[in-house]
Amino acid sequence: MNKEEILQCLPYSKPFLFVDELLEIDENSVSGTYTFDKSLDFYKGHFKDHPVTPGVILTETMAQIGLVCLGIYLTGNSESGVPGHVMLTSTAIDFMKPVFPGEKVKVLAEKIYFRFKKLNCSVQMLNAAGEVVCKGTIAGMVTNKMNG
C-alpha cells in the first residue's frame, strides 16, 4: 500500500481527522504531519478565551498517524491484504509543551512489536521548531471489524 491508499482507508472525517500527510512509512516506522485548524470547535472551550490543543487531541493525533496508519499499512501488506481497523487499547503519554491553534506538528512512531494482532508503538510529536511536545507509547488491536 502506498501513502495515498493508506489515507483513503482511514475511517475518520472532519472534524476528527488528524492526519494531513504521511511523510514516510515502512514496516517499522511511520511519520506524518497535521496542522491544527484554528477553527476547530474545541478551541472555543479549551480554554475559555485561551485556546490550547487538548492533550486528548494530541494523543488522538499521535494515534491516528502513529498507530492507525501503521496498522493499516501492516495489515494491507500482509497475506490477507485486507487493511484492518485499529482499536485503541492503551496510551501512556507525557506532555512537554503546549500546541496552539494553527500549529503544524509532525508525528514520528516506531513499532515496538506487532504480535497476535496487537500493535504497540513508541510515538512522539514535534512542533515546527523541532521541539518534542509530547511522547509515549500507544497500543491497539488490529481487527477486521470496526468495533473489535
Add this chain to the structure above:
Amino acid sequence: MNKEVLTEKLKAIISTYAQDPAALENMTESTDFITDLKINSANLVDVVLDLEEAFDIVIDNQSMERMLTVGTALEIIEIKLSEK
C-alpha cells in the same frame, strides 16, 4: 519445573493485568482470562509476551488461540518447555 512453581509464576504475571482480585485469589485451572479475570484482549497479548520472556519460550498463533484459561496456559507452557 513442577506445576506448583509454574502456577505461581503464571499467577504473578497475570496479577499485573487481572481486573478482578477475588477471581485471581481463587484462581483454578478453569479460570477464564477474559470472563473471570476481566483481562482484555490487548492485555492478554501482554500476558503471553511476558510468559515468553519469563520461560524463554515462543508461543505461536495456534497456541495463542487456545490460551483462554489458566489450565490451557499451563498446558501450553509445559509443552513449550518440554520442546526446548
